[in-house]
Amino acid sequence: MSTRTAFLKGHGTENDFVILPDPENALDLSPAAVAALCDRRAGIGGDGVLHVVRSAAHPEARSMAAEAEWFMDYRNGDGSVAEMCGNGVRVFARYLQHAGHVAEGDLAIATRGGVKHVHLAKDGDVTVGMGRARLPEGEVTVRVGERSWPARNVNMGNPHAVAFVEDLAHASDLYTPPPFAPAAAYPDGVNVEFVVDRGPRHVAMRVHERGSGETRSCGTGACAVAVAAARRDGADPAATGTPATYTVDVLGGTLVITERPDGEIEMTGPAVIVAEGTLDPEWLETAPR
Numbered sequence: 001m002s003t004r005t006a007f008l009k010g011h012g013t014e015n016d017f018v019i020l021p022d023p024e025n026a027l028d029l030s031p032a033a034v035a036a037l038c039d040r041r042a043g044i045g046g047d048g049v050l051h052v053v054r055s056a057a058h059p060e061a062r063s064m065a066a067e068a069e070w071f072m073d074y075r076n077g078d079g080s081v082a083e084m085c086g087n088g089v090r091v092f093a094r095y096l097q098h099a100g101h102v103a104e105g106d107l108a109i110a111t112r113g114g115v116k117h118v119h120l121a122k123d124g125d126v127t128v129g130m131g132r133a134r135l136p137e138g139e140v141t142v143r144v145g146e147r148s149w150p151a152r153n154v155n156m157g158n159p160h161a162v163a164f165v166e167d168l169a170h171a172s173d174l175y176t177p178p179p180f181a182p183a184a185a186y187p188d189g190v191n192v193e194f195v196v197d198r199g200p201r202h203v204a205m206r207v208h209e210r211g212s213g214e215t216r217s218c219g220t221g222a223c224a225v226a227v228a229a230a231r232r233d234g235a236d237p238a239a240t241g242t243p244a245t246y247t248v249d250v251l252g253g254t255l256v257i258t259e260r261p262d263g264e265i266e267m268t269g270p271a272v273i274v275a276e277g278t279l280d281p282e283w284l285e286t287a288p289r
């Protein structure tokens with residue numbers, strides 16, 4: 001990394017990110033450097049990093065450059081790469097507006113999960129077209145201590161296991177990934193959501209995120225939960241021909257998810273820039289690479 005590296009801090013329903021503007025993809029962003037930045041005691045702190053790169057300057061995004069000028073190179077807090085981050089896309093869009101790269105209204109953002117269409121509303125909410133869910137076959141069981149639950153596989157570009165439970169406290173501290181069976185079900189790891197009902201089409205969730213631990217919100221996770229809840233409730237939009245809208249409470253706020261009969265999913269929620277500054281050159285020299 002260069003010695004004058006700018007950063008911002010932002011969050012979407014308290015899923016928080018270190019934002020690194022790097023239009024020409026010049027930063028040496030190793031997994032260790034990402035983990036050091038996300039460290040909540042010795043670094044800036046965050047659930048992940050949003051590396052902001054021009055699509056044309058990133059080998060994974062060049063093919064999307066004609067459609068989306070900016071690529072969200074998302075990294076989990078442990079430095080691992082993930083396919084998608086739903087809250088991240090909203091915060092990324094808010095950053096682009098904050099930096100004057102885009103105005104209120106519609107824009108497209110390239111991600112590893114394809115181009116996402118975003119709407120920056122006047123009221124501060126950001127809506128993202130999250131694409132369609134895939135529902136891979138297979139029975140999975142998630143366990144915490146003595147309790148276990150069946151979980152539904154939902155893929156939102158990244159893998160999720162959604163378990164409906166009686167009490168969110170039963171998920172325990174979620175510091176470590178909850179074990180699941182069969183152990184080979186997710187060779188690349190999984191995000192695990194625990195869900196309770198709050199009312200009609202209204203649920204609350206906690207999540208253990210692959211590569212970040214328990215977070216206060218997960219956008220792809222909230223979409224996976226809404227998709228699983230609609231199937232459970234007999235409200236699958238493809239079957240009923242009617243959109244299904246779920247309010248999903250997360251520890252850090254509320255997200256609203258709508259799935260249309262064609263399977264397209266939209267997520268709406270807030271996205272906030274909290275601070276900006278530059279990384280201390282001395283810290284950078286000693287931070288792991």
Ligand SMILES: N[C@@H](CCC[C@H](N)C(=O)O)C(=O)O
Pocket residue numbers: 015076081082083084085086087088158159191209210211212215217218219220221
């Ligand atoms: N917080 C994100 C999901 C980030 C990626 C996830 N940890 C994974 O590894 O798949 C969201 O808002 O979707």
